[in-house]
Amino acid sequence: MGSTQPLWEDQKEGRWFTRIEVTTMLNGAVLALPLHVVTGRREGPTLGIITNVHGDEFLPTTAIRQLLSEMDTTGMKGRLAVISVANPLATANFGRQTPEQHGRTDLHEVFPGNPRGNTTQMIAAAITEHVISHADAFIDFHSGGSGGRLQARVDYSARAEEDVKRRSFALARAFGMPFVHENDLTGTAAHYANGRGIPAFNPEMGGSYLGPENTALYAKQAIAGLTNVMTALGMLEGTVKPPRQLHFGLKSxxxxxxxxxxxxxxxxxxxxxxxxxxxxxxxxxxxxxxxxxxxxxxxxxxxxxxxxxxxxxxxxxxxxxxxxxxxxxxxxxxx
Ligand SMILES: [Zn+2]
Missing domain, CATH: 2.40.50.100 (RNA polymerase II/Efflux pump adaptor protein, barrel-sandwich hybrid domain)
Structure with a gap:
């Protein structure tokens, strides 16, 4: 894994959409992951983003839809590579995990995946090969789901090596949520990315079915957070000053x-x-x-x-x- 050329290699400035084929499902359809790529006018880093790792967490992907539609690529360096529904089978089931008759059905626990593993592991392997392997920074974006959770924080891996942990922490702060949590992210896409030297973090903010005011509030914060991270990475002009934030680790x-x-x-x-x-x-x-x-x-x-x-x-x-x-x-x- 990782030796293939990025699917977006020939893409010039602007937006592009494709589907990454994973496997054939029992209903005869092809299981494919949606990949959105926005390429800036000038060279720069690639920011990989995945959403709906848990199938019922819709806030991030709907906020990103708005962000992509408003993105001005003329002033942008590098590119965004977004998997808008990382686990389509969980999403189709209105649930968190893949409905399959095997263990290890939580996509959040199986990275880097395995192309010869179960369906959940195949999905992870496709994300690893086509997005994480080509990313300079990586975001695994979560929110509350159908269980009505309320949260506004960014997690980064407690177990990363020191240099990539420091860079992940800086990006996590730049995102701008009131809480920054050094968490156990073993098995997640962000932790795997860290192991390859790629700074990464998991926002956990907003949720599904929160009503119009709160949904609009969190969507606005999600877009602001991603814009801040792009600025911190040098993809957009400007500087980022993180707000006052509470930092806490696992023992707290x-x-x-x-x-x-x-x-x-x-x-x-x-x-x-x-x-x-x-x-x-x-x-x-x-x-x-x-x-x-x-x-x-x-x-x-x-x-x-x-x-x-x-x-x-x-x-x-x-x-x-x-x-x-x-x-x-x-x-x-x-x-
Ligand atoms: Zn989640």
Whole structure:
């Protein structure tokens, strides 16, 4: 893998679209990945972007559709190479993972993939060969899905080698979200890219079915973030000054998961709830049994921490992450 010429090799300035064939499906159709390429007037880096690795996360791809339609290539250096639906089978199933009769069906865990592996691994291998192998920087863009998650952060791999980790961190900051999280990204496309010396990160922001105001807010932030990263890479003119951001690692991450399934009544379900300092013992929400109408449990903050992950009220399964805090004592503000 990696020795092939990029599919966009002959493309001049402007937009181009093609499909990368992966395999034949049981319904007889060809499984193919959509590849959008925008080439600038002048030479420069290639920024690879994938969205819908999890099939129900639609905010990034719809924001990128708008970004591409507004892109002025006359002032742009290099190119954008975007896989707009990385896992079409998961998307067609309205779910996170590939519906196939094998293990390892989460595309977020199988990179660099395997052209002789299961279907999920074949998809990963095609993305590795045709996008990651030719990228100078890489973004694996996630959002909340049908589960109603609320988040506004950028993750970068805790396990990357020092130089590429530093460059990934700088791009993650440039994206401009209020939280920057050094996370365990083992098995992800971004972590694999890091192993090849390519700076990479995962935004986790916005979601699906958030209503018109919040969808517009997050779409605007997604476009601003990608524009900032292109500027930081020298693809667009200008400079980027990251905002004040909370930086936290794995040991600061405190997840609050219900012991029971039921209807979560969330007390933190607005975008500006993210970033609030919640004191230990403060109630975050409760789980109601939709059969007996009893309150099954209340959830409270286990420590003083900044809320970086929340959920809208709705049904949750036992053990699902409902809230998450960055422990105040071990997190740091970056000015
Ligand atoms: Zn995801």
């Amino acid at each position: 991450r405190r997840e609050i998961r219900p012991k029971n399934s039921g209807y979560l009544v969330s007390l933190y379900e607005r975008p500006d709830d993210l970033g609030k300092l919640v004191k230990a013992g403060v109630k975050l929400g409760e789980v109601v049994d939709i059969y007996s109408y009893q309150v099954l449990e209340e959830m409270a903050a286990p420590c003083d921490g900044y809320l970086f992950f929340s959920r809208y009220s709705g049904v949750v399964g036992a053990g699902t992450q409902a809230f998450a805090l960055a422990e105040a004592a071990t997190s740091a503000w970056l000015e």
